[in-house]
Every structure is written in structure tokens, then in C-alpha cells.
Amino acid sequence: MNAAVITIGKEILIGQITDTNAAFIGQNLTETGLEVVRMITVADTVESIESALKEASEYAGIIISTGGLGPTSDDVTKPALCRYFQTSLALHLPTRDHIQQLLAARNMQMNELNAAQAMLPASAQVLFNQYGTAPGLWFEKEGKYYIFLPGVPFEMKAILLDYLLPELKKRFSLPLILHRTIMTQGLPESYMAERLQDFERQLPPGVSLAYLPSYGGVRLRISASGRNRQELEHLVDGQIQLALKVIQPFVYGYDEESLPEAIGKILRERRLSLSVAESCTGGSIAAAVTSVPGSSEYFKGGIVAYSNEIKEKELLVPAGLIQKHGAVSKEAVMAMAGGILRKFNADLTIAVTGIAGPGGGTPDKPVGTVWIAVGDKSNIVARAFRFGENRERNIYRTTQTALNMLRMLVQGIDIHAVFQGLP
Amino acid sequence: MNAAVITIGKEILIGQITDTNAAFIGQNLTETGLEVVRMITVADTVESIESALKEASEYAGIIISTGGLGPTSDDVTKPALCRYFQTSLALHLPTRDHIQQLLAARNMQMNELNAAQAMLPASAQVLFNQYGTAPGLWFEKEGKYYIFLPGVPFEMKAILLDYLLPELKKRFSLPLILHRTIMTQGLPESYMAERLQDFERQLPPGVSLAYLPSYGGVRLRISASGRNRQELEHLVDGQIQLALKVIQPFVYGYDEESLPEAIGKILRERRLSLSVAESCTGGSIAAAVTSVPGSSEYFKGGIVAYSNEIKEKELLVPAGLIQKHGAVSKEAVMAMAGGILRKFNADLTIAVTGIAGPGGGTPDKPVGTVWIAVGDKSNIVARAFRFGENRERNIYRTTQTALNMLRMLVQGIDIHAVFQGLP
Numbered sequence: 146m147n148a149a150v151i152t153i154g155k156e157i158l159i160g161q162i163t164d165t166n167a168a169f170i171g172q173n174l175t176e177t178g179l180e181v182v183r184m185i186t187v188a189d190t191v192e193s194i195e196s197a198l199k200e201a202s203e204y205a206g207i208i209i210s211t212g213g214l215g216p217t218s219d220d221v222t223k224p225a226l227c228r229y230f231q232t233s234l235a236l237h238l239p240t241r242d243h244i245q246q247l248l249a250a251r252n253m254q255m256n257e258l259n260a261a262q263a264m265l266p267a268s269a270q271v272l273f274n275q276y277g278t279a280p281g282l283w284f285e286k287e288g289k290y291y292i293f294l295p296g297v298p299f300e301m302k303a304i305l306l307d308y309l310l311p312e313l314k315k316r317f318s319l320p321l322i323l324h325r326t327i328m329t330q331g332l333p334e335s336y337m338a339e340r341l342q343d344f345e346r347q348l349p350p351g352v353s354l355a356y357l358p359s360y361g362g363v364r365l366r367i368s369a370s371g372r373n374r375q376e377l378e379h380l381v382d383g384q385i386q387l388a389l390k391v392i393q394p395f396v397y398g399y400d401e402e403s404l405p406e407a408i409g410k411i412l413r414e415r416r417l418s419l420s421v422a423e424s425c426t427g428g429s430i431a432a433a434v435t436s437v438p439g440s441s442e443y444f445k446g447g448i449v450a451y452s453n454e455i456k457e458k459e460l461l462v463p464a465g466l467i468q469k470h471g472a473v474s475k476e477a478v479m480a481m482a483g484g485i486l487r488k489f490n491a492d493l494t495i496a497v498t499g500i501a502g503p504g505g506g507t508p509d510k511p512v513g514t515v516w517i518a519v520g521d522k523s524n525i526v527a528r529a530f531r532f533g534e535n536r537e538r539n540i541y542r543t544t545q546t547a548l549n550m551l552r553m554l555v556q557g558i559d560i561h562a563v564f565q566g567l568p
Numbered sequence: 569m570n571a572a573v574i575t576i577g578k579e580i581l582i583g584q585i586t587d588t589n590a591a592f593i594g595q596n597l598t599e600t601g602l603e604v605v606r607m608i609t610v611a612d613t614v615e616s617i618e619s620a621l622k623e624a625s626e627y628a629g630i631i632i633s634t635g636g637l638g639p640t641s642d643d644v645t646k647p648a649l650c651r652y653f654q655t656s657l658a659l660h661l662p663t664r665d666h667i668q669q670l671l672a673a674r675n676m677q678m679n680e681l682n683a684a685q686a687m688l689p690a691s692a693q694v695l696f697n698q699y700g701t702a703p704g705l706w707f708e709k710e711g712k713y714y715i716f717l718p719g720v721p722f723e724m725k726a727i728l729l730d731y732l733l734p735e736l737k738k739r740f741s742l743p744l745i746l747h748r749t750i751m752t753q754g755l756p757e758s759y760m761a762e763r764l765q766d767f768e769r770q771l772p773p774g775v776s777l778a779y780l781p782s783y784g785g786v787r788l789r790i791s792a793s794g795r796n797r798q799e800l801e802h803l804v805d806g807q808i809q810l811a812l813k814v815i816q817p818f819v820y821g822y823d824e825e826s827l828p829e830a831i832g833k834i835l836r837e838r839r840l841s842l843s844v845a846e847s848c849t850g851g852s853i854a855a856a857v858t859s860v861p862g863s864s865e866y867f868k869g870g871i872v873a874y875s876n877e878i879k880e881k882e883l884l885v886p887a888g889l890i891q892k893h894g895a896v897s898k899e900a901v902m903a904m905a906g907g908i909l910r911k912f913n914a915d916l917t918i919a920v921t922g923i924a925g926p927g928g929g930t931p932d933k934p935v936g937t938v939w940i941a942v943g944d945k946s947n948i949v950a951r952a953f954r955f956g957e958n959r960e961r962n963i964y965r966t967t968q969t970a971l972n973m974l975r976m977l978v979q980g981i982d983i984h985a986v987f988q989g990l991p
Contacts, residue, residue: 158604160595161780163588167609172583181581182616184609186590193605200623324582334638335681357579358638358720366584421872427858428851431872435850438926438959446874446882449844449854455869455912489878503861513673531675535699536861538722568674 146317148179149205151197153212153222154296155188166211166301177310178319178370179207189213191225198229202289207313212296214279223266226293230284232268237280240265244278272308276300281309320370323377326357327365327385328398328407330549333568334358337365340391352384362404362545394563397552404548405433405440411555412443412493419551420489421447422460422481424472425499425515429544445491450481456498460484471510473498475527478516482525493555495519495547499530501539515543519550519560526550526560531568569740571602572628574620576635576645577719578611589634589724600733601742601793602630612636617648625712630736635719637702645716646689653707653714655691660703663688667701692716695731699723704731743793746800749780750788750808751821751830753972756991757786763814764788775807785827785968817986820975827971828856828863834978835866835916842974843912844870845883845904847895848922848938852967868914873904883907894933896921898950901939905948916944916978918970922953924962938966942973942983949973949983954991 150170157164164186171181182204187193194213201208213222227233241263248255262278265271272281272292277300282293292309294301313319329337334356345354351371357364367384371377389396398407412419421430431447434440450456453467461484462477470476482496499515506512512534518527530546532539553560573593580587587609594604605627610616617636624631636645650656664686671678685701688694695704695715700723705716715732717724736742752760757779768777774794780787790807792800812819821830835842844853854870857863873879876890884907885900893899905919922938929935935957941950953969955962976983 157591158594158607159598160591160593160604161778163586163591164607165586168580168583168586170583171581175582181583182611183620184581184587184607186607188605196627197606204619324584326584333676335679338681339679355578356638357584366579423851423854426855427863427867428846428854428856428870428872429858431846431851431874432849432855432963435852435872435874435924436960436963440850441874441928444850444874446872446878447851448871448882449851449858449869451858451864451867451869459869459871459911488882501858505864511673531673533673533699535722537859540855540859568671568676 146179146207146319147182147205148174148207148209149183149185149201150174150181151201151208151210152184152186152296153189153194153210154186157186158188166296166298169298169302170209170211170305173305173310174209175322175324177313178321179313180322189221191221191228194222194225195229198291202287206288207290207292209292209294209309211294211301214282214293214295222293223264226266226269226282226284230266230268230286230291232266234264235267237263237265237271239273240271240280243273243280247278272304274300274304276303280304321372321374321377322368322370323374323381324366324368325381325385326400327367327388327392327396328362328400328402328404329365329392329395330362330397330404330545331564331567332363332392332395334363336567337363337392337395341365341388344388344391347387348384349380352380394553394558397549403436404545404552405437408434408548408552409437409440409443411552413439415555417493417555418443418445418491419493419495420445420485420491421494422485422496423447423449424451424456424481424497425501426497426540426543426547427451427501429540430495430497430547433544433548445489447489448485456481459488461487473500473510473514473516475516475529478518478527479525482518482520482527486520486522493519493521493551494525495551497543497547499539499543501543502534502536513539515539515546517543517547517550519547519554521554526554528560528564569602569630569742570605570628571597571630571632572606572608572624573597573604574624574631574633575607575609575719576612576617576633577609580609581611589719589721592721592725593632593634593728596728596733597630597632599745599747600736601745602736612644614644614648614651617645618652621652621714625710629711630713630715632715632717632732634717634724637705637716637718638720646687649689649692649705649707649716653689653691653709655689657687658690660686660688660694662696663694663703666696666703670701695727697723697727698730699726703727706735744795744797744800745791745793746797746804747789747791748804748808749823750790750811750815750819751785751823751825751827752788752815752818753785753820753827753968754987754990755786755815755818759990760786760788760815760818764811767811767814770810771807772803775803787824817976817981820972826859827968827975828860831857831971831975832860832863832866834975836862838978840916840978841866841868841914842916842918843868843908843914844917845908845919846870846872847874847879847904847920848924849920849963849966849970850874850924852963853918853920853970856967856971868912870912871908879904882911884910896923896933896937896939898939898952901941901950902948905941905943905950909943909945916942916974917948918942918974920966920970922962922966924966925957925959936962938962938969940966940970940973942970942977944977949977951983951987
């Protein structure tokens with residue numbers, strides 16, 4: 146069954162806040178088996194609310210709306226609902242009692258604004274809001290269902306999870322939709338799509354594939370709908386195995402796992418420690434590694450050697466090496482990796498040096514040129530990359546690529562072979 | 569003039585990503601003097617894109633859409649546009665050349681998918697995308713303007729800011745809206761609002777104040793509308809001076825300047841160098857400092873000492889000190905600051921040690937307890953903070969607070985006095 150989400154509030158339209166309510170509702174409705182076909186955001190005026198309801202009802206059988214039910218916008222929203230559903234306001238006693246209790250708990254007296262919140266459209270079924278003064282409202286009209294929730298996120302979430310979703314599951318026989326996401330890093334989207342052409346062609350009916358790119362990484366979402374969870378899981382798992390046949394070395398995890406999380410898991414399992422030596426990433430690799438709770442179990446620390454003086458003094462890069470080969474060179478990155486391994490006495494290391502930009506490029510080594518090394522005490526692998534011109538992205542892509550190379554190293558993947566022929 | 573925003577992508581409808589593009593576009597259109605009346609999100613199917621365009625055109629004269637322009641098979645926007653605008657795809661040579669250049673810079677070959685991106689609807693005006701392969705498209709139909717931008721945020725933002733907004737300002741006689749933003753750090757929003765009560769009451773007609781909070785920092789946006797730029801600038805400048813009277817020590821810059829940028833400006837001006845010693849922030853302070861182009865002029869580097877062993881060995885924290893006082897203590901943070909100053913021989917330093925969480929807290933030092941020190945060779949100032957329970961926010965707030973303390977130190981602000989009485 147199709148669903149639409151309406152969020153009401155000028156603060157969303159002027160970009161003062163990001164609409165996280167719509168995403169939360171979208172995710173939960175999808176997981177319940179509804180298909181969200183449209184999201185609409187409108188200002189809190191009678192006309193725009195009415196027109197959004199009308200519009201949404203053309204595409205969806207269930208319309209869920211948030212916002213515009215608080216005490217300050219009552220005068221606009223509830224009359225709009227009364228007009229649309231041809232009903233009028235009436236005192237709802239349980240709501241009045243609940244408001245009174247809430248206020249008493251905060252040592253507050255009921256004022257006119259609070260009292261008005263207990264006046265609700267007579268034809269609505271009331272959804273209890275344990276955390277706030279504005280309850281949810283449920284209407285039926287011409288075979289369509291309309292649900293109005295308050296805009297305060299934790300109040301909305303509580304009503305949705307505790308009352309609305311169970312009610313929807315009870316009333317409708319919903320198909321099951323299963324999504325799984327394959328997290329990849331290192332293969333550009335266009336190369337990925339080329340490798341997966343045959344895979345896409347063989348997708349069974351009811352199974353779909355979506356590409357969700359981010360800098361250098363691509364998330365592949367496989368979706369399937371049906372009636373039986375076990376069958377669906379089996380179906381999707383089978384499809385994932387097929388996809389892996391052509392992209393396996395680039396897959397680091399599933400279902401929104403981050404690359405630092407995936408690495409943390411591997412290092413913890415294998416009881417390996419890590420230290421990093423950073424130049425152009427300026428601390429971003431260490432920051433990514435330590436974004437994971439519990440990373441102190443495997444991360445010893447690192448050195449950000451932004452100046453050549455510090456590279457020599459703290460990372461033990463031999464005097465003269467930088468002068469001879471340059472700070473952005475295979476020789477330099479290998480020396481940095483070796484230096485931090487000796488100093489921090491960790492099992493594994495990442496070292497990077499490059500030109501993040503916008504300054505510092507030369508015809509020979511333009512902005513975006515980066516050397517990355519990963520290794521342990523017996524073996525260090527280094528590779529050069531040519532990223533783009535944007536500083537922020539160069540730092541991010543260097544960080545992700547370095548972490549991905551570390552993962553490949555630990556998993557025994559041949560890094561040079563995997564990157565052969567790739568940009 | 570009314571505007572509508574359409575975002576295309578199933579990943580938004582199913583709640584897999586939060587729609588930050590719509591917020592960015594909403595904010596920028598509003599600041600340009602357009603009124604955003606509706607936002608619509610639809611799936612990437614020809615039918616839903618067409619119906620969204622039709623719907624949006626009923627409310628708005630300018631329709632801006634993002635997403636669905638990528639190279640993969642789930643991107644169907646272009647066929648939908650050909651149908652809606654009754655045109656067909658044609659090879660756009662400048663776009664093909666640009667794609668070729670982008671690929672060449674990354675050592676990539678053009679494949680079929682990339683080549684297809686140069687096929688554009690013939691009746692569209694092309695908006696150059698310097699960062700990506702999918703350009704923006706501009707159409708006119710029955711007196712309405714339709715603009716399509718790629719969904720990758722930084723590509724969308726660049727086209728919007730560099731081409732689209734200037735073009736809209738040129739074409740339409742939009743009222744002049746002047747915004748200036750005061751960037752503050754360190755004073756919580758409720759304290760800020762209390763200090764600014766009198767200021768808010770005296771705001772002249774046509775001038776408004778908005779609070780745009782983020783973790784620990786608050787942006788104050790002062791807006792004024794009128795017809796004469798000089799008059800508006802004079803008016804807003806006067807208001808800023810009034811606000812500064814009560815919040816000056818917390819103001820680090822204006823108009824979306826970042827704290828690391830503000831610090832970079834000060835350090836460059838005064839020819840001072842910086843090194844950092846980080847524990848709980850795990851590299852985030854160094855990463856923030858080096859996010860600024862040209863930071864190599866003043867940033868020497870730093871040490872991420874995640875383990876106590878590294879604090880002693882690399883940051884010269886005396887043996888026994890951590891055992892006696894704990895790694896999260898005034899003594900430890902002062903020793904870390906002194907150690908990195910001696911080792912890196914920089915003029916200034918930041919040192920931090922704390923419990924980012926979720927593990928590692930004790931009744932005495934709960935998660936969120938952080939010691940921050942800033943100083944130079946003659947004077948080090950340390951202060952304890954108690955942030956929250958969320959790891960990511962603790963790291964971010966520690967980073968921002970540490971940078972802000974460094975700014976105050978260099979600007980001669982009495983740090984202890986300024987933070988007196990604050991949480």
C-alpha cells in the first residue's frame with residue numbers, strides 16, 4: 146500500500162532546520178511494508194495544508210503528517226482539518242486530564258493555550274501522546290487514512306512506534322520489504338556499474354538494485370518484497386553472493402557500517418594494534434579511526450607531521466631523503482611508515498603524504514597527488530593516487546582510501562592487483 | 569516570487585538518507601529573496617518526476633530539483649525531462665570535453681556510461697558542473713523556470729552558488745535582503761538569548777534576529793530587507809555593534825567563517841606556529857586546523873597519544889604522573905602541553921585529554937569529562953569541562969572548545985573570567 150508523508154512548518158521551507166522527521170517516518174513505514182511514494186513539505190497555512198492533503202491522497206492510501214499541532218499554531222491546523230474532514234472541534238476529556246497532569250508535574254497552571262489543546266476535531270480517533278500536550282489524530286475519508294502527529298521529534302517517534310505502526314500492521318495485510326546494503330570503497334560508480342551489468346540483468350522479478358554513491362565509496366542497496374521473511378532473506382543473500390563474485394575485494398561491510406567500524410572489528414578480532422603517520426590528511430585518519438567507540442583497544446596513536454622538519458625529527462625520515470625525492474614520493478611515504486612503526490611499536494601502520502591543495506601543486510605533482518603506504522614490520526605496500534582539486538575531498542578520499550588499503554592488507558587481498566587499471 | 573524544491577531519490581523516501589539538499593536550497597533561495605512554498609520528494613521514476621513537476625508548477629514560478637542525473641540505470645531524470653519539456657537528447661560537446669578532462673585528470677578512460685552523461689535535453693540551457701560529470705539544466709516552459717541540479721551535495725552547492733543564484737538575481741527584481749551572521753562559540757543558546765533580551769527588544773522594524781545553533785556554537789543571523797544596499801549595510805552594522813556589547817568574547821568571526829579559519833587568520837597575521845597533543849579527540853583538532861588551505865604556514869603538526877604509553881614516551885609526560893593523577897587530569901593535560909611544546913618547538917599549543925565515551929567513565933569522572941590546555945612557552949591555561957554522553961558530540965565540542973580557548977589566549981581574553989558561571 147502506498148503512503149505519503151507531509152511535514153508542516155515554515156522552518157523547514159526556509160532551511161532553518163533539516164527535516165529529520167520525514168526520514169524517520171519514511172524508514173519506519175518502509176520497514177513495515179508500506180511504500181512511501183511522496184514526501185511534501187508545506188507552510189503552516191490552511192490553504193497549503195489542505196492542498197497538500199488533497200495532493201497526497203491522489204497518490205497514497207495512507208497519509209502521515211507531522212507538525213503544526215503545537216499550541217502556537219492550533220488556530221491554523223485544526224481548522225484546516227475541520228474543513229478538510231468536514232467536522233468541528235469538541236472537548237476531548239481524556240486529553241484535558243492528561244494535559245492537566247503533565248502541567249501539574251511541572252508545577253504549572255493550565256492557561257488558555259493549553260486548554261485549547263484539548264479541543265480536537267470530533268471525527269478523529271485520538272492517539273495518546275504520553276510525552277506532550279498535543280495528541281496524534283487519525284481520520285478516515287473516502288477509503289483513505291490520514292494520521293497527524295506532533296512535530297517534536299521524540300513525541301512523534303513515540304506515537305509512531307507505540308501506537309501507529311502496530312495499528313497499521315493490524316489493519317492492513319502488508320507485504321514484507323527487505324533491504325540490504327553492500328558497503329564498498331575504491332571502485333568508482335561507473336566502473337562498478339560496468340562490472341555489475343550482467344548481475345543487474347539477471348535480477349529476479351521483485352528484486353531491485355540501487356547505487357548510492359558518496360566520495361569514492363558506493364553503497365549498493367538490494368531490495369526485495371514478498372510475504373515470507375525467510376524466503377526473502379534467502380533470495381537477497383543469494384543475490385549478494387552473486388554480486389560479490391565481481392566486486393568482492395571492494396566490499397568492506399554491510400548495512401551502513403562505516404569503514405573505520407569495519408577495520409575496528411577486524412583489528413579487535415585479530416588483536417592487532419595500529420599507529421598512523423599523516424601529512425596531507427592532517428589528523429583525519431586518526432580521527433576516523435577513533436570515531437569508533439572502543440578504538441583505544443587497537444589504536445595506539447599517531448603523528449601528524451605537517452612540516453618536513455617534523456617528518457625528519459619525529460618520523461625518523463632520513464635527512465636528505467625529502468630533498469632528493471620530495472616530501473610527496475614513494476621513498477618519503479615508505480620512510481614515514483617505517484618510522485612510525487619503530488617509534489610506536491604497533492603491529493600495523495598507515496602513512497600518507499600528498500598535496501591536498503589548493504596550493505602546492507607542480508606540473509609533475511599536481512594538487513591531488515597522494516602517496517599512501519600500509520604495512521607491518523615485514524612488509525610495506527605503497528601506491529600513488531591522483532585525486533581531484535578540492536582540498537576537503539582530497540583529504541576525505543585519502544583517508545578512506547588509506548583505511549581501505551589497510552583493510553585489504555589485513556585481509557590478504559593483493560592491493561596492487563586490485564587497483565590495476567583503476568584511476 | 570514563489571519557488572518549489574523537488575528532490576528525487578528513493579533513498580530519501582525510504583529514510584536511508586536525510587534530505588539535507590532541500591534544506592540547503594531552501595535557505596539559499598530564501599536569502600536571495602524568493603519564497604519557498606513547497607518541497608516535494610519523489611522516487612526516481614518517469615511518472616513521479618513528471619507529476620511532481622506539474623504539481624510544483626501550480627504553486628511556484630521557479631522549480632529547483634536535485635538528484636537523478638547520475639550515470640547509472642536508476643537515474644531516469646533525463647528521459648522524464650525530455651517527455652515533460654517535449655525535447656530529445658543531443659550530444660553536448662562542451663560537456664563531453666569536460667567529462668573527458670575530469671576522467672583524464674584521474675587517469676580514467678571514458679566508458680559508455682560516462683559518454684551518456686554528455687547527452688543532454690536539446691532545449692536546456694546547460695549549467696557547468698566543475699566538480700562532476702552531470703551538469704545542471706535550466707528550462708523555461710509556459711513562463712515558469714525549471715532548474716535541475718545533480719544530487720551530490722558539493723556539486724549541487726557549487727552550481728547553485730556560482731551560477732544559479734547570480735542568474736536568478738539578474739533575471740528577477742528580487743527585494744534586497746541583507747543577512748549577516750555573527751559566529752560565536754562557547755556561550756550556550758539559552759545564555760545567549762538571556763544576554764540579548766534587551767538587544768532583541770530594540771531591533772528596528774524590518775530587522776530580525778535568528779538563532780542558528782549547532783553543538784556548543786551559535787550563529788546569530790541578522791536580516792534586514794529594503795531597496796538600498798548601503799542603507800541596509802549601515803543599519804545591520806549598527807545592530808552588530810550593539811550585540812557585540814554583550815557577547816564580544818564569544819564572537820570569533822562573521823558570515824560562515826569557521827573557527828579554524830579564524831584561528832588561521834590570527835596565527836598567520838602574528839606569525840605564530842602551533843602544535844597539538846591530543847588524546848580523546850584522536851586527531852580531530854589537527855584535522856580541523858588543517859582543514860584550512862595554507863595551514864602548513866603555521867601548523868607544525870601534532871601527536872595523537874591514545875595510549876598512556878605513548879603519552880609518556882612521545883609527549884614526555886613524567887612516569888608516575890598518570891598513575892597518580894589519572895590520564896584525565898589537570899596535571900596530565902599540563903604535562904602533555906609542555907611536552908609537545910618542547911618536542912615540536914612551536915610558539916603555541918593545544919592539549920586535550922578526556923573521556924569521549926560511551927565506555928571509560930567513572931562516578932568521579934563520568935563520560936564527557938574533558939581537560940583542555942592552551943598556552944605558549946611562558947604560560948599554560950587549563951580548564952575542565954563536562955560535556956554530554958554522546959561520543960561524536962563530545963569529540964566535536966572538545967575540538968571546538970579547544971580551538972576557541974586558543975583564540976581567546978592569543979587575543980588576550982581572560983579565559984577563566986569568561987567561562988565563570990557557565991556550564
